[in-house]
Amino acid sequence: AQTVTQSQPEMSVQEAETVTLSCTYDTSESDYYLFWYKQPPSRQMILVIRQEAYKQQNATENRFSVNFQKAAKSFSLKISDSQLGDAAMYFCASLIPLSGTYKYIFGTGTRLKVLA
């Protein structure tokens, strides 16, 4: 089965602090990619970070970084120096080949609150 699990429905972090959002996935594919998306109240899906499964090096984008543990099928997102604008729903997703194309499998999301 192709699944993505986010076990934290909601997280809170103090402004300027660091927070880690958890994600585990399950796939039988060897060719797959992992993503974190941010969804603010505007509903726009904003790409935060992307990781290629064949790369061992963890992806980083400014204040955002991932801890990719391939054997454990874990893909957590770390947000450093949290800002009020980081408050949003965060979705973990795998992009896997299915039926001749690539499809996303999304987790159920983690709502991040940033406290001033």
Add this chain to the structure above:
Amino acid sequence: NAGVMQNPRHLVRRRGQEARLRCSPMKGHSHVYWYRQLPEEGLKFMVYLQKENIIDESGMPKERFSAEFPKEGPSILRIQQVVRGDSAAYFCASSPRTGTNYGYTFGSGTRLTVV
């Protein structure tokens, strides 16, 4: 360079009516994907289309739902005889070619409310 455009942004329909959701992909993109987000859930794949062709509709409900992407004009997701359970946000994504693993560009979604 406009992104993926979806309209309307909000759509209210009474039970039994038809809903038509439109998606204009990014310029130069010929592949369109529709996803549905139920309340408090992640996005779930519905259908993948290229111009004039449905490539994969494995996520589409068997009845009342249809999608098209004509040679000219936007992609349309059509829901006939809507029911309360169809209330959701419907997202469209596009890509320039199949198999791109860089991720797709999403529109802002259409929130359908069935009353």
